[in-house]
Amino acid sequence: MIVRKSNKVIVLGITGRQGTFWTEKMLAYGTHIVAGVNPKRAGQRHCNVPIFGSTAKAVRETGGDVTVMFIPPAAAREAAVSAIEAGIKLLVVLTEHVPAQDVMAMHAAAARHGTRIVGPNTAGLVTPGECFVGIMPAFVPSVFRPGHVGVISRSGSLGALVCLKLTQSELGQSAFIGIGGDSMLGTTTRDALAVLDRDPATEAIVIVGEIGGTMEEDAAEYAKTMRKPVAAFIAGAASPPGKKMGHAGAIVTGNRGSYTSKRKALEAGGVVVVDTPAQIARALAGRSPKARLHAAGAS
Amino acid sequence: MNFDEHAAKSLVLAPAGIPVPRGQICRTAKEAAEAVRAIGPAVIKAQIAAGKRGKAGGIKPVNTPEEAERVAAAILGMSIGEYKVEHVLVEEQAKIAREFYAAVLNDTEARKPLVLFSMQGGMDIEEVAAATPDAIRREHVNLDPIPGAADFASMLAGLALGAAQASVADILSRLYAAYRRRDAELLEINPLAELADGRVIALDCKFMLDDAAAYRQEDIGKFAAPAPMTALERRAAESGLKFIQLEGNVGVLANGAGLTMTTMDIIRHFGGRPANFLEIGGDAYTKSAVALDLVLSNPGVKSLIINFCGAFARTDVMADGIVKAWQELKPTVPVFFSIHGTGEDEAIALVRARLGIEPYDIMEDAIQAAVQAAQ
Numbered sequence: 001m002i003v004r005k006s007n008k009v010i011v012l013g014i015t016g017r018q019g020t021f022w023t024e025k026m027l028a029y030g031t032h033i034v035a036g037v038n039p040k041r042a043g044q045r046h047c048n049v050p051i052f053g054s055t056a057k058a059v060r061e062t063g064g065d066v067t068v069m070f071i072p073p074a075a076a077r078e079a080a081v082s083a084i085e086a087g088i089k090l091l092v093v094l095t096e097h098v099p100a101q102d103v104m105a106m107h108a109a110a111a112r113h114g115t116r117i118v119g120p121n122t123a124g125l126v127t128p129g130e131c132f133v134g135i136m137p138a139f140v141p142s143v144f145r146p147g148h149v150g151v152i153s154r155s156g157s158l159g160a161l162v163c164l165k166l167t168q169s170e171l172g173q174s175a176f177i178g179i180g181g182d183s184m185l186g187t188t189t190r191d192a193l194a195v196l197d198r199d200p201a202t203e204a205i206v207i208v209g210e211i212g213g214t215m216e217e218d219a220a221e222y223a224k225t226m227r228k229p230v231a232a233f234i235a236g237a238a239s240p241p242g243k244k245m246g247h248a249g250a251i252v253t254g255n256r257g258s259y260t261s262k263r264k265a266l267e268a269g270g271v272v273v274v275d276t277p278a279q280i281a282r283a284l285a286g287r288s289p290k291a292r293l294h295a296a297g298a299s
Numbered sequence: 300m301n302f303d304e305h306a307a308k309s310l311v312l313a314p315a316g317i318p319v320p321r322g323q324i325c326r327t328a329k330e331a332a333e334a335v336r337a338i339g340p341a342v343i344k345a346q347i348a349a350g351k352r353g354k355a356g357g358i359k360p361v362n363t364p365e366e367a368e369r370v371a372a373a374i375l376g377m378s379i380g381e382y383k384v385e386h387v388l389v390e391e392q393a394k395i396a397r398e399f400y401a402a403v404l405n406d407t408e409a410r411k412p413l414v415l416f417s418m419q420g421g422m423d424i425e426e427v428a429a430a431t432p433d434a435i436r437r438e439h440v441n442l443d444p445i446p447g448a449a450d451f452a453s454m455l456a457g458l459a460l461g462a463a464q465a466s467v468a469d470i471l472s473r474l475y476a477a478y479r480r481r482d483a484e485l486l487e488i489n490p491l492a493e494l495a496d497g498r499v500i501a502l503d504c505k506f507m508l509d510d511a512a513a514y515r516q517e518d519i520g521k522f523a524a525p526a527p528m529t530a531l532e533r534r535a536a537e538s539g540l541k542f543i544q545l546e547g548n549v550g551v552l553a554n555g556a557g558l559t560m561t562t563m564d565i566i567r568h569f570g571g572r573p574a575n576f577l578e579i580g581g582d583a584y585t586k587s588a589v590a591l592d593l594v595l596s597n598p599g600v601k602s603l604i605i606n607f608c609g610a611f612a613r614t615d616v617m618a619d620g621i622v623k624a625w626q627e628l629k630p631t632v633p634v635f636f637s638i639h640g641t642g643e644d645e646a647i648a649l650v651r652a653r654l655g656i657e658p659y660d661i662m663e664d665a666i667q668a669a670v671q672a673a674q
Contacts, residue, residue: 018611073511074514074515094611096580096581097510097511097581098511099482099509099511099512099515100405100482100484100509100511100512101405101442101479101482101509101512102512103410104405104410104411104412104442105442105443107410107411108410108411108441108442108443123610123611135610135611136610137609137610137640137641140639140640140641140643142639142643143639143640153557154557155555155556155557155558156555156557156610156611157553157554157555157557157558157580157608157609157610157612157640158555158557158558158560158561158608159557159610160608160609160610160639160640161558161561161608161639161640161662164608164639164640168661181556181557181580183405183407184405184407184410186410208557210556210557210560211560213407214408218408233561235557235558235560235561235564236560236564237564237567238560238563238564238566238567238573239560239563239564239576240543240545240576247350247400247402247424247425247428247487247489247505248402248404248415248485248487275564275568276561276564276565276568276663277561277662278661278662278663
């Protein structure tokens with residue numbers, strides 16, 4: 001889930017207002033977009049990208065392997081399942097407010113076909129200096145710069161802020177993985193952590209979490225096995241608690257999901273948990289085994 | 300979206316063929332007395348979309364119309380948690396032999412529906428789950444196809460259900476079908492009672508509808524229980540924004556839930572207190588003018604932090620909304636800006652030129668200034 005220039009990207013919903021705006025941004029940044037999909041405009045070009053009538057046709061004609069969806073919630077299930085069945089390897093679902101049962105249907109289809117879903121409700125993936133897929137300000141030089149810190153974030157806006165803080169501290173990023181703000185994600189914090197742990201360009205990792213769910217607790221288990229330094233910021237310590245899922249919610253999640261639960265689990269996993277995003281750079285720099293982290297980031 | 304017990308039973312369980320007691324919704328004590336005259340010995344149950352009704356005194360058995368009138372008069376108008384009781388369900392009394400527990404919900408970790416069943420239903424199910432996790436059977440179900448009664452046999456294997464086994468399996472299948480049909484996040488029967496005459500019947504039900512699916516559940520959505528809200532929160536909801544009014548005095552206008560929560564955390568870090576949570580994530584970022592009106596309308600606000608970090612949300616579009624609304628709203632409290640990300644150059648230039656305010660380079664500095672100004 002680290003996107004490369006060699007990936008061939010298909011944009012679903014390319015002709016819409018947001019699809020157009022972000023396709024232009026992605027192309028300008030260096031993302032290799034090979035196709036758009038819109039059944040009503042097959043055969044035309046948009047943003048100078050050829051448009052196909054279906055994802056299956058786009059895959060056949062262009063060899064696209066990554067799909068990003070600018071698709072409204074009610075149509076998201078069908079679009080996602082079509083892309084999965086067309087053989088897409090990586091599906092980035094930006095759509096927010098997809099009904100949960102449709103999300104489960106997407107995940108079931110992805111499991112059958114071996115597709116990796118990122119999202120739903122993700123801001124996408126950025127490989128600074130190379131390409132990006134989604135709706136992140138990769139092209140704003142004060143926010144992203146190439147380097148060796150991998151960033152995992154549930155939130156787009158907060159993820160961008162954390163990258164800004166890193167860049168202000170002259171710590172560039174190897175990859176930004178937006179996993180999404182929904183409750184049922186194709187890629188979890190732990191999944192992203194494992195990918196960045198194996199990535200040779202990544203020397204330190206930042207987890208940007210939020211209260212709710214149990215992904216940070218789960219990732220903390222994996223962090224125990226890691227040698228790369230990991231820092232985390234968890235948003236929501238001052239927020240009112242979320243909704244209660246009847247008795248069943250308590251039966252399934254127990255006491256996990258709170259700020260305290262996440263912080264304790266991460267610290268037990270050897271992760272430095274900071275109180276504000278401004279403290280992340282210092283937490284990492286102090287723990288990085290290699291001087292390269294700073295030197296390369298500043299280059 | 301939450302529903303009260305009667306809505307859950309009549310709109311979701313009964314149409315799925317799950318037996319529920321005979322009952323009637325009453326808004327006055329007189330109606331409750333009339334209902335008992337027709338039904339016979341009954342239970343008067345406060346109808347609010349919250350738990351712990353029994354423990355709060357909102358559920359009482361009655362035997363005569365006179366008693367019903369007295370009890371209903373006491374329960375109607377009662378406050379339970381954040382809710383005020385405005386109607387009661389008058390329901391026939393059941394002769395309970397055993398109380399079970401059954402639920403279907405979205406298991407977010409497994410990304411699959413999860414069916415729960417326990418022989419030890421009733422008010423203390425959470426304690427049962429904590430003390431003896433084995434007392435709850437858990438089964439993940441593939442989304443499709445809808446499993447039949449026979450498919451639940453293994454889940455129920457070894458439980459001393461006796462003659463109730465077939466009914467319970469049938470109800471689990473119907474419960475799952477109702478969960479699918481109605482886009483439930485949670486559909487819970489507690490207790491699922493085996494009666495003295497052997498029937499198995501849903502005595503109480505909790506139904507939470509997935510908000511994201513409300514567009515395709517309009518026929519029942521209009522019966523959802525209104526969430527308890529302040530006037531300002533209601534105004535926000537009518538504009539499609541999620542706004543939570545808090546006790547503090549630093550108003551918060553940020554884009555995205557993550558950045559908003561972080562802004563609140565940093566306010567607290569500097570010893571201040573946030574006055575609100577406000578979500579203008581996703582497409583709602585274009586509503587920054589409405590958002591400014593909302594945060595300034597909160598009477599407790601002494602200063603305001605406007606914290607934008609644009610990703611999908613374009614800061615130039617948000618700043619334009621703020622600048623336009625500013626002329627009309629004329630804020631009297633000090634306002635502090637931090638603007639970064641998509642569209643930042645245009646946004647910063649706009650705020651500088653039109654409002655004469657210099658956004659802070661460092662977000663924490665802007666928040667700290669807002670906290671100090673509120674003190």
